[in-house]
Amino acid sequence: MIYNRTNFCYTPKTWAISQVPQNLSEVNVRMSETLSDKEISLTFMKGLQVLAVFDATNREMTISDIAKKTKLNRTVVRRLLLTLEMMNYVECRNRLYRLTPRILRLAGGFLQSREIGKYATPILTNYSRIIRESISFAMLDGDEAVYVAHSPGDPAMITMGFTVGSRLPLHATAIGRTLLSFVEQNKQQELLKSISPRAYTPCTLTDKEDIIESLKESASLGYCLVQDEFEEGVTSLGVPVQHESGTLIGALGIVGPNPRFSDKEILENKKELLVECAASIAAIL
Amino acid sequence: MIYNRTNFCYTPKTWAISQVPQNLSEVNVRMSETLSDKEISLTFMKGLQVLAVFDATNREMTISDIAKKTKLNRTVVRRLLLTLEMMNYVECRNRLYRLTPRILRLAGGFLQSREIGKYATPILTNYSRIIRESISFAMLDGDEAVYVAHSPGDPAMITMGFTVGSRLPLHATAIGRTLLSFVEQNKQQELLKSISPRAYTPCTLTDKEDIIESLKESASLGYCLVQDEFEEGVTSLGVPVQHESGTLIGALGIVGPNPRFSDKEILENKKELLVECAASIAAIL
DNA sequence: TTTTTATTGTCCGATTATCGAACATATGAT
DNA sequence: ATCATATGTTCGATAATCGGACAATAAAAA
Structure with a gap:
């Protein structure tokens, strides 16, 4: 023994x-x-x-x-x-x-689903050529935004290392705030309760009232613009991808140094193209 | 009761x-x-x-x-x-x-690892601009090649629906045959034994002797060119990504309609750039 | 070298989490 | 209405999991 x-x-x-x-x-x-x-x-x-x-x-x-x-x-x-x-x-x-x-192989079923792999990604690529920006498609997962598709545009842009599977906070990024803004009300409430907004930069909105204010603005505008809140000197633009019914599927986003978004006309143009891209994706989902 | x-x-x-x-x-x-x-x-x-x-x-x-x-x-x-x-x-x-x-989240740790997410993908994007082709980075998994990174170039090209996580047969594609060709000998033997080469087109090499012959040729050339074997009218080009020691990490591949690869000079040029791209990736791994 | 520390491998009884046939119910098609 | 199929649920039997204990090994420090 x-x-x-x-x-x-x-x-x-x-x-x-x-x-x-x-x-x-x-x-x-x-x-x-x-x-x-x-x-x-x-x-x-x-x-x-x-x-x-x-x-x-x-x-x-x-x-x-x-x-x-x-x-x-x-x-x-x-x-x-x-x-x-x-x-x-x-x-x-x-x-x-x-x-x-x-x-x-475990994620394969998700990534290669007809919707995302076969249809969404080519559309993203297409529009990224037109807009001349790297476009990302993110979905809501818990209290984070997850990149599920990505069209690398400018190589310099994706050096930040964001690819499929990357996760971003909801409150400090345009793509995240777009998701938060256009998700159904009760889910939004729930998420707002659960998140604890971390300050990534001095500009990050950390007060929930401020965030709610921003969400309302985005909801009325139909897009979301966030500047310096996740990384200083960086602006991001987000638009929702929604079913005809209005239910949120995900969000598209582009990111770049502030000057790229400073010109009102250019910004407007980019926004409209991004909205168009979102509609194209929504149509095939 | x-x-x-x-x-x-x-x-x-x-x-x-x-x-x-x-x-x-x-x-x-x-x-x-x-x-x-x-x-x-x-x-x-x-x-x-x-x-x-x-x-x-x-x-x-x-x-x-x-x-x-x-x-x-x-x-x-x-x-x-x-x-x-x-x-x-x-x-x-x-x-x-x-x-x-x-x-x-399960695959995230793999996709976003420094090597692949942060470094390899930007390099792919960079070179895809230069070569003007969509470049894929695949690794060996069992008896298949798996796309672990992908730079969508020409939107028309990726309409085939190949994205991260897609799987290709080893014997009928350039990227697969490259992997097979440059993997260590005993692993190669093992794989050759296990696979049963399916004929995707009339051109597909299904006789193992023929495949071995092709592998030898690729090994000596340093790259692999496969035409009409996976899809008729489509040519693919593959080059290995290897450590200095010679151990195989993965393979890069580009795919396109045959005419794109018919010109000897253009082909040679593409090959050299792809080799260069592979070296860049190997360097950071 | 030796000692110390941390990590890994292995064993095996205790016990619980898993299994799955059986039955009940819900759904949907003809 | 009838049949077919999918799903929900129960619960005893039991096999798979658990994890403390110790051994072996590797790595680090003395």
Whole structure:
């Protein structure tokens, strides 16, 4: 007998409530109310947590790293990583685990859907030629805007590193504020409650009243212009992509140094083209 | 007492071996040999299977659809889908489940990694301006080439619907054959064994000897040119992206109607620029 | 080198989360 | 109305997961 388990302690599903949703704001509140806890698969949740810790800044991690970040038991993380490795979603090079291109298979169904992959992207590219700006198509995900399609225009512009999958705050960017402005009212209320507006620059609107004011303005104008609020010297323009019914699908945005947007006429022209582009995309969705 | 379980039968882990890897060729053979089956998490595997059935052609499905496709028990699929729904990775609109933008969080760590998102994409865009062609960056995943970055050049070109996450066969495309040609020898052998070359057009090389011949030619030339083999009237050009050490990272490719590649000089020029682009990308990886 | 520290690998009993047949119900087509 | 199909729900059986404990290994410090 080698193992001497004196104070063996099996802590049961307590963590299931306290720990699984990485940040509570992300979990749809209505869901957690209606869905009873036993209807869900805890192991799968943990696995998804493990996958989700790989982000832009954490590209490769050790088992322990991931265990710390996810607050999961190390041996559990290990088993999940081995599972991922066996399925070729991750690879391990001297103890550092990283995602493989196989991971795109999980998102592939979304990215390559007819709507986005096949139709939206070409339209974006088309208009980016006309407007001579890099156009992004973002959708609402929790309290963030997510780029789901992107037409790189000016190479200098995308050096900021925004690509498909990039996430932006809703309150400080034009594309985000557009989403916030044109989303259905009750969702807007909910989001406004949940977000805590961080000041990216001294210009960032952090007071919720101010933000609401800006949203109202955008709603009446049909577009949103944000200057210096996410990055100083940078202006962004956003327009909504809506169904005929008015329901929000997403938003288009262009970004550039302030001077590009200073001329009223040019701005107006860009806006109109962007609106046209949004209509084209809405039409095929 | 309502329930009358006469012939209750609990079929245990038999499926774990027989059914989990959706197609066996995809599972790294060495893995399944070294990794014992109890070191992996079966529930997580099933969850990943469920996510993976969402692809370009199956964008929204019912629980039963997914159960059939994954060959998993319906109630199991249901539980997994509810888990995904609770975590906002899928949404359900009148019984049809579909992926949400949240899914990009799983792939985000890959797409936005410094290498690909921040550096590679701008370089691609840059060179696509110079070459005046849409350039794609693909990596090897199993027996397919996966687009991990893409610079849409000519809008007409990408109407084919290839975007990030798209998958191409290795044997019938230039970018795929480039990967196959420049990958390490034993991996090449392995892949050649596993693939069964489908004839996409009458021109497609389906005889493995012929393919090997073509691979050798590409290896000596340093690039790969494939005409009419994936789609008639279409030519594609591929060059490898390699570390200084020679290890393959991925491949760049451009695609277009045959006439674009017919002029020897223009072709040579495009090739050289593409090689240059590949070197730039290799340098920052 | 040796010591220390951190990370990883492995074991295996305890126990719970998962499984899935069975039944009930809802939906939709003919 | 009838049939067919999809979904919701239950609950006992049990197999998969959990995780503390220890060993082995690697990395860092003395």
